[in-house]
Amino acid sequence: MKTISLKLDDGTFQETEQLVGKLKLARNRYINEAVAYYNRKQRRELLEQQLAFESELCREDSMQVLNDTEAAVTGDLNELLDEG
Numbered sequence: 001m002k003t004i005s006l007k008l009d010d011g012t013f014q015e016t017e018q019l020v021g022k023l024k025l026a027r028n029r030y031i032n033e034a035v036a037y038y039n040r041k042q043r044r045e046l047l048e049q050q051l052a053f054e055s056e057l058c059r060e061d062s063m064q065v066l067n068d069t070e071a072a073v074t075g076d077l078n079e080l081l082d083e084g
């Protein structure tokens with residue numbers, strides 16, 4: 001484990017102390033769990049941003065494939081209707 005110095009605003013410290021007491025957790029355990037939770041949240045948000053960016057990159061290609069497919073299907077239908 002690593003030791004760090006942490007400065008909290010008075011209000012945050014007071015609230016933390018109240019919650020630690022009610023939850024019957026050591027302050028250190030509480031802060032470790034809070035930081036771990038926040039890290040997971042931040043990783044998730046970064047992943048969402050990356051996925052949105054990559055989705056936008058392939059959007060134009062996906063639309064082209066869709067248009068080509070629709071054109072092919074429409075062309076096939078028109079040929080069938082003309083033959084009938």
